[in-house]
């Protein structure tokens with residue numbers, strides 16, 4: 001069984017470091033001429049499979065925009081994830097889960113088991129009940145060759161009020177990066193990327209340096225939202241990530257989706273994103 005980190009590196013080397021965010025918010029559904037309903041998000045998912053499967057390294061469905069339609073919306077998310085799985089395109093399900101250990105084990109089974117209806121290659125997790133609360137997800141992901149992306153320095157301006165706070169001299173974000181680095185220890189032999197990634201927005205400017213965080217040392221894949229609609233581009237990414245840039249997976253949702261629903265236009269928007 002290959003690890004998530006190894007599969008991600010291969011996908012990034014093959015297709016480039018872009019993760020297309022699949023966020024079927026009501027305005028996008030309307031703009032694409034789709035109903036604002038579970039049927040609409042199902043069709044949205046089908047169009048995204050046509051546009052991006054086998055074309056980009058990773059796609060990142062945003063669970064919230066499927067969940068809002070209840071069980072039919074979740075069924076549409078299952079179908080979207082399954083279609084990308086069959087096509088061999090990696091998926092990161094953006095669910096930002098985090099809870100006490102026993103409940104975290106339930107979330108882990110929901111997304112990280114091989115036979116889970118909502119199985120993804122990786123999920124986003126929130127460590128704000130303590131990094132240790134992620135233990136069941138770390139364990140199951142390692143067992144099934146899946147990955148996690150731990151929120152460290154999120155792209156929203158409000159994130160700093162928590163993530164820059166210092167406890168005993170160390171920032172909260174730095175503690176999360178240390179947690180990921182420890183989880184990835186040993187994975188870096190032969191240049192293989194770890195499977196415990198970090199979420200660091202391309203919008204956070206000098207925050208990693210200001211907080212004394214060495215992102216490259218964590219050997220972590222870095223999911224970087226903030227490209228496009230939130231204003232970041234390659235210049236901002238160079239400032240934020242420095243030597244860790246080769247490990248960065250750039251995420252963009254709204255700006256790419258605005259080119260839809262034509263498949264060719266969506267592909268062209270994805271192709272333009274990092275150029």
Ligand SMILES: O=c1ccn([C@@H]2O[C@H](COP(=O)(O)O)[C@@H](O)[C@H]2O)c(=O)[nH]1
Pocket residue numbers: 021023062094153154155156199200201225226227228229230251252253254255
């Ligand atoms: O720090 C974070 C973590 C996740 N996101 C998610 O990304 C998309 C928004 O992307 P756009 O390219 O700006 O449309 C959405 O799903 C967020 O939950 C983020 O923006 N920042």
